[in-house]
Amino acid sequence: MQCLRSTQMTHKFNSSRKSGRSFDINKKTILGMRSIGRGRRACVKFCSYTGLPLPVSNSPWLEKTSSLAETSSQVVADRLQRAVHDVRKLKMDSGEIASLEETMNIGVSVDGAWISRGFNSLYGFVSVISIDTGKVLDKHFLSSKCRECDKWEGKAKDREYVAWFIEHEPNCQINHEGSAKSMEEAGARVLFERSLQKYNVRYTQYIGDGDSSAYAAVKYTYQNENITVEKQDCVGHIQKRMGTHLRKLVEEHKGKKLEDGRALTGRNRLTNHLINAFQVFYGIALRSNKGNVEEMSKQTQAILHHYASTQDEPRHDNCPTGEESWCKWQQDKATGKKTYRPLKNPLPAAVLNAVQPVIDRLSNPALLEGAKMCYTQNANESLHHVLWSVLPKEQNHGLMEINLGSNLAVAHFNSGVEQFNKALFEATGLEVNPVSQSLWLSLDRIRSREAKLKATREYKARRKELKRKRLQKLDRFEYAExxxxxxxxxxxxxxxxxxxxxxxxxxxxxxxxxxxxxx
Known part of the structure; x- marks a missing residue:
């Protein structure tokens, strides 16, 4: 700053507060870019368009990212402890434990995610989320890559390598020896084995999606105490198997004719719209009969019979009864009205015979027994959505970026943007700007408002209706083309x-x- 009247009177100052050797703006820039899933190169591009000064060079950027990752890990550890404490208070209020210090048994949903697409990811992420509070209780990050080790690739027989490795081993970034597919199993084992030591809790109920062998790895974690971990399958993943199996059936019958001389798909056959309807009604059959496996199986079989019904031969006996039934025939029976209209084109016998094995497989009581309590992994899927927003799968990320990003995702998921960012800034020595705090609160309010909106019955019904119309339109296009x-x-x-x-x-x-x- 220079005086207009005297060129000799000048005063230089920095627009950003300095903490130690670095300016606050540099660390805030790194946190801001990482929170939107971008790194230094994107920051340089942003500055080039806005005319802002370039960010710090690559080396200081990585150094500050590492420092922020370390500090955020400490703050996140405190947030996870608070999440466990919330479960304790809930269990104590319900009378399941007598004191907050008592060892308690809890149920958790377990799921893993890869940081890049496909089965070749070098990094993995596994979390456990309480089925009582929906908050993350613990997480584990897996890495099968170390840049320092890569530099010594092919030099394992050198004397210098031995001396280097002895010094490097405690700080080696590799904590997983195996394929990407085995990361969920390895991560789940770590989380279960340290539950007593870290939190004085036992994860005695395991909610999984059935996609990995993680449950087999943790089933006997507490066998010294004669406790076997019980498994329940995610009802959402079981429901999706209906669509998956039927689409696979369509692929298997591609180019083939059924017993009536026609293809499995086509007009008035097994269409995309019908596959979606089967999956929706399968979900209703499971969720509306929580704890009753026999009724789940019965109503699953009813789906196929419903779409094979005719005016002369109605087959609605196994459809759900009552005014709330999705079957119009049963609704009319309960209310005395006459709104039911028989299907103009019921599924032909050849299609029924082709689809029946899928229905039999998905109505098997042995399968439904695992989903009878209708637990879901929706919280894990939501966490992964937040994780991939800060660590997009289509981009490459360094280890420190992944550590920082996973910490931000877990903390924002548990505590919200404002609470965690304020705690992180204080731990890092950064000044909390009132404008920033106001915007963080606004982001949390928007997130909460959208979540409540999407949970309403009207919103869900509208979303299903739009999907139904979209699939009907797709069927018409595919049939014509x-x-x-x-x-x-x-x-x-x-x-x-x-x-x-x-x-x-x-x-x-x-x-x-x-x-x-x-x-």
């Missing part, structure tokens, strides 16, 4: 050809009369 895309099916050596189209309207000839365009 025929097969237009398949890997390697339309090369020169292939016998497949694109569908013949009308020269007037360029639409597929299906639906046109002999010499007249009907469009």
């Amino acid at each position: 025929g097969e237009t895309y398949a890997s390697g099916e339309f090369d020169r050596a292939s016998a497949k050809k694109a569908k013949r189209r009308c020269k007037t309207c360029l639409q597929p000839m299906k639906g046109h009369s002999r010499n007249t365009c009907t469009n």
